[in-house]
Amino acid sequence: xxxxxxxxxxxxxxxxxxxxxxxxxxxxxxxxxxxxxxxxxxxxxxxxxxxxxxxxxxxxxxxxxxxxxxxxxxxxxxxxxxxxxxxxxxxxxxxxxxxxxxxxxxxxxxxxxxxxxxxxxxxxxxxxxxxxxxxxxxxxxxxxxxxxxxxxxxxxxxxxxxxxxxxxxxxxxxxxxxxxxxxxxxxxxxxxxxxxxxxxxxxxxxxxxxxxxxxxxxxxxxxxxxxxxxxxxxxxxxxxxxxxxxxxxxxxxxxxxxxxxxxxxxxxxxxxxxx
Numbered sequence: 170x171x172x173x174x175x176x177x178x179x180x181x182x183x184x185x186x187x188x189x190x191x192x193x194x195x196x197x198x199x200x201x202x203x204x205x206x207x208x209x210x211x212x213x214x215x216x217x218x219x220x221x222x223x224x225x226x227x228x229x230x231x232x233x234x235x236x237x238x239x240x241x242x243x244x245x246x247x248x249x250x251x252x253x254x255x256x257x258x259x260x261x262x263x264x265x266x267x268x269x270x271x272x273x274x275x276x277x278x279x280x281x282x283x284x285x286x287x288x289x290x291x292x293x294x295x296x297x298x299x300x301x302x303x304x305x306x307x308x309x310x311x312x313x314x315x316x317x318x319x320x321x322x323x324x325x326x327x328x329x330x331x332x333x334x335x336x337x338x339x340x341x342x343x344x345x346x347x348x349x350x351x352x353x354x355x356x357x358x359x360x361x362x363x364x365x366x367x368x369x370x371x372x373x374x375x376x377x378x379x380x381x382x383x384x385x386x387x388x389x390x391x392x393x394x395x396x397x398x399x400x401x402x403x404x405x406x407x408x409x410x411x412x413x414x415x416x417x418x419x420x421x422x423x424x425x426x427x428x429x430x431x432x433x434x435x436x437x438x439x440x441x442x443x444x
Contacts, residue, residue, distance in 0.1 A: 182281045187214040187262040187350070189272075190254040191236075194245075196226045199269040199395060204234055206271040212278040219254035221245035248369050252359040261354050262293075267347040269395040271300065276391040280350045283385045287328065291382040292374070293350040295391040302397075307390055318343040322386040334378045338371070339422035341435055342415075346370035348392050355382055368414040375421055412436055 189207045193200055207216050218231050221241040231238035241253040251265055262284060266272065276295070284290045296316060298307035306312075318340050327333045337343060349370075351360060356377060363369035378384070415435050419428035 180285050182262060182285045184212050184214045184277070184281065186260050187264070187277060187281060188258040188260045189214065189216045189264050189266045189277075190258055191216065191218045191266045191268060192250055192254050193218050193220040193227045193230075193268045194222050194250070196224060197268045200227065200230050201233075203266060203268050203271055204230055204236065206273070207266065208234060209274055210272065210277040211274050212281065214277045214281075215258075215260060217254075217257055219250065219257055221250050221253075247366060248361045248363055251361050251369075255351075255353070255360065258353070261352060262350050263353055264350045265347065267394075269397070270347045270392060271395075272392045273390065275389070279387050279389065279391055283387055284350065284352060287383040287385045289329075289355060289382040290352040290385050291355055291377050291380060292344075292352065293385040293387070294344050295348040295387045296389055297345040297348050298390045298393045300393045300395040305393060307393075315341075315343040315345075316388070319386060319388070322384055323388050328383040328385055329381075331378060334384045335375075335422065338375055338378055339419070340431070342368060342371040342418070344370070344374055345392070345394060347394060349374075352382075355380075365414045365417070367411045368418050371418050372421075375418070 191200070191203060191207070204216070204218075217237045217239060218227065219239045219241060220227050222245065223238075223240050228238065230236075237257075239253070239257045241250055243249055243253075254265055255263055262280065264280065279295070280293050284293050287293075296319075298305055298312070299309070300306070318337055321327055321333050321337060353360075360377075361369050361373050362376075363372040365372060412432065416428060416432045419431050419435070422428075423431065
């Protein structure tokens, strides 16, 4: 049993305060594995599935594990789908779980503990590994670079520093989106407003980084992001959407010439998002 203790000046979040909102799309062969990883958490919190593409495969998983299934209305799109998934949650803490990824057993417990210890939490996020051809990969060049970028946020006193987190974000999208738990009452609504396809999470964190509050970072590997040719990220890299959006994001932090230089460097890392 995991005990979640109150500390001075903190809020005690309980398992009923958190929801994994699984965004399902199409006919993913990995959805079942994702859901099983959420059910295997050491602290059991709420789980729901949301989709804009209802089909028998998604329904079977929802029925198999007795998980509520919500059907989104309106035109499908990543931004729309993520906001819809959040709207179905009634808890203050929400994690948008991507259907291809898995969460290690301590993720929910660590999210509750870290969020509860923060003075005014905005987002909680963790270190992560990858799944490549079904095998765990927790160390490669891209992961090392992201860990280096995030290292200042390991210092608790810097979690509330707007300067520090904006400098972290200015060098790339180091925060792994599916590792993020959002403290909904402390964030704008809707959280995602971008028309981007690849970097709507990076843009959301950039907007949130301007707010008073804490970016709560846990440097433990608590989830694994699956890299495969059928992923949306891989598709966006192939048609250069990712490169164009990266430049738009870098220009939010740097003069245009510097942003273009950084983007050329950043492009070299895209090869790590293919198998």
